[in-house]
Each structure stands twice: as structure tokens, then as C-alpha cells.
Amino acid sequence: MPLLRQVRRRRGLAELAKQHGLRLTSQRRVIFSILESANTHLNAKQILEEARKVAPGIDQVTVYRNLAVLKQLGVVDELDLLHLRGDEHYYEAKQTRAHSHVACLACGKVFEYYTPAMKRIHQELEREVGFSVSFSRIEIGGYCAACRDQGLAATPEASAAAKRRS
Amino acid sequence: MPLLRQVRRRRGLAELAKQHGLRLTSQRRVIFSILESANTHLNAKQILEEARKVAPGIDQVTVYRNLAVLKQLGVVDELDLLHLRGDEHYYEAKQTRAHSHVACLACGKVFEYYTPAMKRIHQELEREVGFSVSFSRIEIGGYCAACRDQGLAATPEASAAAKRRS
């Protein structure tokens, strides 16, 4: 059950779409505005429901296809936090800043984390392979301080416990 | 259509499963051995087909559930390369080494990339938040040298072209 989350964005999706040669259909307008005004995670079904309040005829397929388009444009990013949950996919709009998630394998908490090291990696790629970085994502799995203190880290029992909990 | 890829692993999946308190059923044995001997990407359907050659009665659901279990154990990792392709998920066994993928948004090529900076990030997390890193993944999107030379980078046309190509 994929989820969608909206994040700050400099320009409207509509403008961005136009810029990329996409047609601005009425359905697209609706979907875009839902994504832009949402402040929580939304999954495909929720988006569909919202959209139907405004445009009753809109089809599920259209929602999926437009999410796919936005993903391809690099505007939203489907992400599932290391697949810790297994069944939930999150979408989030690309942020300017290099972006990373650190997930505890024992308690399941996910932290956002920023480090200047990321910038260095970008520069390294630029310099050594001539690759120009548009965006990047780090996902790290491990055990947070609290769980380690409780002895939950890295043992088979901890994994089993985490599994049961999920 | 998720894909599976097998990667070097220090101990057998069976041993690992036991260690985590999982039961070693005959189906599991079959699935594990398929994963262990595969040297290309495999998707769920392919695994099922392989498994049925040995254990004709095995069900699709069993394959899915065991893949989920392995994911939760952190033994295989479902990954979809920045969702560039949109429809293909790749699984790969966790590697010891910090692991990263760099994908060109224009030509779609994916490079593997290793950098000592990753190690530094681990140490930083360890030192500053007391988080102990088990594994990590970097995914970077941008434009490779070749595509930049062809002027494909970062322009609306390039995105459209990349989209068409996919």
C-alpha cells in the first residue's frame, strides 16, 4: 500500500510538467493539486478518493500513470525506507538537499539525517567520473543507541523480536 | 516485476535462518538453494518456476512469503535503483561493503560506486548519535559524462527523451 508524502517544492507541478512537454489535462491538474496541498503521506487509493471529490469520473489507472510520470520526472520519489515495513511504499518529493534516512532495525524508528559528507561524495563523482549529481539518497540500517542499550542490537533474538513486532 | 539477484554470502541461508529461529521446511530449502545458486537476477515468477521443478506442489504465496522473511532478516534487499525503471524491482543480498548505485537519468545506465566517504558517514553516526550501522546504501541520480557531452543533461528535452526511451 504505497504512500505519498508531499514536501516543499519551489515551483508548481503544473509548471514543471509543462516545462517537460507534458500536457496539462484536467485530471492531471486535480492530481497535482492534491499532491501539492497534502501534508501527510497519501497512498494511491487516497489520492484517487480525493480526486474523485473534484472529478468523479477519474480513474485509478490515471492516478497510477501520473504518479509514474512524476517519478520519471524526478519530482516525486517512491521510497520504502529500506523495505523495513515490507508492505508500505512512501513517495516524497525530491528535496534540494541531499537526503538520507537512518532506520533502526530493532525498533523500526526512522531518522532523517544530513551530513556534509554527502556533498563531498557529489564532488568526488563530479571530479573523478564527470558525473553530475542531480539528487541523492542515503539509506542506512542499523541499531539506535536506545535499542543497543537494551541489548536488542544485532542478535538473532532482536531480529526475531523486530520481525514479530512488524 | 521484481527481480532477484544473488550475491556472495558468507554463510548459507539455511544456517542463517536456523540461527534466527526459523523452521527449515522443505520448501524453504528449495527456495534458499535456488537463491544461493542463481547468478542472475530472478523475479518471483522465475523462482517459483525453478522451485516447481524440484517441488511441484510449491505455491507462489510461499515464494513471496519467504522472500519477505529474507528481506526482514536483512539477507536480501529489494531495491529498485531509484525507481528509474518504474516497474522493475531488484533484490540483492546485502554486501559487507557499503554499496552504492549511481544512475544516469538520461541514458539509464547504472554504475556501482564505492567511496571511503561512506565509512566516514558510518563513523560520524556512531560517534554523534550512537547509532551502529549494519549496512547502508547510497543511490544517486544525475547525468553521466557521455550524456552531458551530448547535451542531454538536465534539459526538459532530455527528460522527455529519457521518458520515451523507458
Next chain:
DNA sequence: GCAGCCATTGCAAAAATTTGCAATAATAGA
């Protein structure tokens, strides 16, 4: 403003994945 091209849509159906539940079988402990 109008015509034509072609991206986009809706529908129907396929494919992929997940879930509920009763039956089965792996494992620990007697």
C-alpha cells in the same frame, strides 16, 4: 480560431502481490 497530431484517458482485463484460514509438519521437550 481551427485542424490534425498524438499524448492521455477510461475501460476491461491481466498480472503481481498480499491476506485469511484451516491443514500440515518442524522442532523442542518429555
Next chain:
DNA sequence: TCTATTATTGCAAATTTTTGCAATGGCTGC
């Protein structure tokens, strides 16, 4: 070795996501 416990399986069905195709409607060029 045998028994009880309970994880795991298979089946059926639900859910989610993708695909094929004809019809529609946005946009470009006139």
C-alpha cells in the same frame, strides 16, 4: 522416540498495480 506447540504451507480470494486499446481532448502550427 513420541507429543504438543506453533510456524509454515496451500488454497481461495482480496488488493494493488500494470497493460492493451479505442476514444478523447490538449496543444502546435497554420
